[in-house]
Amino acid sequence: MDIALIGIGKIAVDQHVPAIAASSDWELAATVSRAGTVDGVDAYTDFDVLLAERPEIRVISLCLPPVPRFEYASKALKAGRHVMLEKPPGATLSECHALEAMAKAKGVSLYATWHSREADKVAAAKDWLSDKTLKSFRVTWKEDVRRWHPGQDWIFEAGGLGVFDPGINALSIVTKILPDAIHLTASTLLFPQNRQAPIAAELKFFHPGGADVSAVFDFRQEGEQTWAIEAVCEEGTMLLTHGGAQMFVDGVAQGATETGLHGEYPRLYANMAALVRAGGIDMDLSPMRHVADAFLLGRRETVVPFEF
Amino acid sequence: MDIALIGIGKIAVDQHVPAIAASSDWELAATVSRAGTVDGVDAYTDFDVLLAERPEIRVISLCLPPVPRFEYASKALKAGRHVMLEKPPGATLSECHALEAMAKAKGVSLYATWHSREADKVAAAKDWLSDKTLKSFRVTWKEDVRRWHPGQDWIFEAGGLGVFDPGINALSIVTKILPDAIHLTASTLLFPQNRQAPIAAELKFFHPGGADVSAVFDFRQEGEQTWAIEAVCEEGTMLLTHGGAQMFVDGVAQGATETGLHGEYPRLYANMAALVRAGGIDMDLSPMRHVADAFLLGRRETVVPFEF
Numbered sequence: 001m002d003i004a005l006i007g008i009g010k011i012a013v014d015q016h017v018p019a020i021a022a023s024s025d026w027e028l029a030a031t032v033s034r035a036g037t038v039d040g041v042d043a044y045t046d047f048d049v050l051l052a053e054r055p056e057i058r059v060i061s062l063c064l065p066p067v068p069r070f071e072y073a074s075k076a077l078k079a080g081r082h083v084m085l086e087k088p089p090g091a092t093l094s095e096c097h098a099l100e101a102m103a104k105a106k107g108v109s110l111y112a113t114w115h116s117r118e119a120d121k122v123a124a125a126k127d128w129l130s131d132k133t134l135k136s137f138r139v140t141w142k143e144d145v146r147r148w149h150p151g152q153d154w155i156f157e158a159g160g161l162g163v164f165d166p167g168i169n170a171l172s173i174v175t176k177i178l179p180d181a182i183h184l185t186a187s188t189l190l191f192p193q194n195r196q197a198p199i200a201a202e203l204k205f206f207h208p209g210g211a212d213v214s215a216v217f218d219f220r221q222e223g224e225q226t227w228a229i230e231a232v233c234e235e236g237t238m239l240l241t242h243g244g245a246q247m248f249v250d251g252v253a254q255g256a257t258e259t260g261l262h263g264e265y266p267r268l269y270a271n272m273a274a275l276v277r278a279g280g281i282d283m284d285l286s287p288m289r290h291v292a293d294a295f296l297l298g299r300r301e302t303v304v305p306f307e308f
Numbered sequence: 309m310d311i312a313l314i315g316i317g318k319i320a321v322d323q324h325v326p327a328i329a330a331s332s333d334w335e336l337a338a339t340v341s342r343a344g345t346v347d348g349v350d351a352y353t354d355f356d357v358l359l360a361e362r363p364e365i366r367v368i369s370l371c372l373p374p375v376p377r378f379e380y381a382s383k384a385l386k387a388g389r390h391v392m393l394e395k396p397p398g399a400t401l402s403e404c405h406a407l408e409a410m411a412k413a414k415g416v417s418l419y420a421t422w423h424s425r426e427a428d429k430v431a432a433a434k435d436w437l438s439d440k441t442l443k444s445f446r447v448t449w450k451e452d453v454r455r456w457h458p459g460q461d462w463i464f465e466a467g468g469l470g471v472f473d474p475g476i477n478a479l480s481i482v483t484k485i486l487p488d489a490i491h492l493t494a495s496t497l498l499f500p501q502n503r504q505a506p507i508a509a510e511l512k513f514f515h516p517g518g519a520d521v522s523a524v525f526d527f528r529q530e531g532e533q534t535w536a537i538e539a540v541c542e543e544g545t546m547l548l549t550h551g552g553a554q555m556f557v558d559g560v561a562q563g564a565t566e567t568g569l570h571g572e573y574p575r576l577y578a579n580m581a582a583l584v585r586a587g588g589i590d591m592d593l594s595p596m597r598h599v600a601d602a603f604l605l606g607r608r609e610t611v612v613p614f615e616f
Contacts, residue, residue, distance in 0.1 A: 070491070070514070091493075092491050093600060093601055093604075094491035095491040095514070101489065158494075158606060158607040158608075159604070181402070181406045182402070183378070183403040183406055191608070196607055196608060286405075289402050289405070289600075291604065292401060292601065292603070293400035293600065295604045295606075296401075296599065296600045296603045297399060297466055298603075299504055300504060300608070
């Protein structure tokens with residue numbers, strides 16, 4: 001199937017283009033970007049022109065930042081195209097609901113992707129937890145914003161999510177692997193004195209079985225980086241590390257150990273191919289809802305100014 | 309039908325008890341409250357005891373504050389009771405989704421009430437707007453927090469919503485009367501230096517028809533209080549005032565002019581009676597989603613400390 005990729009920035013070049021190239025489902029037929037291009041692929045700068053001139057391209061993948069995404073997604077849906085959205089699926093929950101209503105009205109597919117859910121050991125972690133009795137569940141997502149988002153001031157602007165930009169990846173895994181629905185009961189958000197988005201957060205959740213469920217997100221982590229989830233159950237302890245790429249049960253590694261994102265985007269594109277073939281919408285907003293709840297309930301504390 | 313009222317505070321005494329007493333649908337069979345009681349009605353202090361001892365009471369109305377509401381609502385739903393929730397339906401969006409899933413699983417009715425939607429002229433405003441071309445839409449909700457919430461420090465605590473406690477009433481009307489779905493594009497939240505919830509907010513929305521849609525909420529309004537919505541359309545201007553109790557088209561009052569809440573709660577209880585009879589769930593979270601979006605996108609500004 002022909003697909004067009006909109007927004008040729010770092011994530012597109014690093015992940016989307018190679019995943020599409022390696023897939024037998026997809027042919028990258030065009031790109032739309034102000035400046036970015038992909039060698040050998042028709043490059044547009046105006047999305048309206050692409051939609052008008054290339055009716056044979058039925059699928060649009062958007063890897064723009066969240067704020068302009070709604071405008072592009074709604075144009076694509078109104079033009080009867082299937083749409084795939086990078087995470088988070090929008091800047092607000094309400095616009096995501098509006099997109100879902102548009103896709104339903106047009107009878108096209110809409111996929112809100114969560115790449116971390118496709119990390120190598122996430123499915124195994126979900127399987128393992130499915131018949132266990134949870135006692136405690138701790139998410140630790142600590143990375144160095146200077147290393148992963150160098151100079152990206154937008155991430156600390158209002159709506160930029162701050163530490164929830166990576167934190168929402170953790171929440172996308174949590175909401176996939178936990179058998180029971182959780183909800184936030186308290187959150188503390190640390191805002192640098194000169195910034196509009198938090199640099200660190202501590203979250204506590206209600207769990208229907210009474211387990212102690214919590215998360216810590218921190219953008220100030222120098223040295224070793226941690227993207228880990230530990231689930232202590234009556235039957236043993238499961239540890240998911242490297243953002244879901246490695247899994248340990250009672251200290252024993254499960255399956256081959258991998259690092260990095262290499263499996264995530266190919267799986268997203270395979271999921272999108274299956275969704276378009278079957279017809280339907282895959283728009284799970286639960287990770288984003290937890291983030292919105294964290295801002296809604298959050299106790300704000302001011303910390304020292306942050307400069308890149 | 310027998311109904312039990314949980315949480316006998318100011319709103320219960322002022323609105324819920326008289327609305328139930330005036331209705332031919334309902335019989336107030338019991339109350340649960342730490343201290344409050346209603347003359348001539350069985351008073352419990354322990355909700356578990358009520359659920360166990362009074363199986364004939366099939367409907368529970370909760371007028372507790374939002375934070376403890378989930379625990380009571382989930383107990384009632386698990387015990388197979390129909391549940392009616394004061395606004396907002398919970399402290400987080402995620403817990404509201406969890407309640408909806410529980411109600412579906414149990415096959416009982418769940419009603420997230422929005423009392424301002426039942427103000428006298430809201431239905432007429434919705435009708436009027438249904439075939440108009442909107443140019444601008446301005447919500448002005450300005451009241452004196454010292455007058456309406458004297459000494460209620462909880463309203464300025466994290467999760468207390470601050471000025472969004474009344475503001476969500478405005479948003480419940482907006483989401484009912486506007487024919488098109490809107491979503492937030494920017495918000496500015498003013499936090500008093502010594503408080504965890506905003507005392508004022510300015511919101512801007514995207515409208516699919518390109519209308520200029522905005523809202524201002526302010527808790528610092530002394531003198532005249534304003535709860536108004538002005539819709540400027542190509543065909544004329546509609547003004548809804550007094551929280552939806554009065555309506556004007558091009559300056560001309562529509563229908564009898566009323567003030568106050570007297571029609572709102574009787575209509576909520578009539579809606580609940582119809583919902584229980586028909587079976588089903590009425591859980592529109594759109595007003596609360598806009599509030600969560602406003603916190604998520606909000607640019608925070610610090611203003612002078614506030615003391616009651």
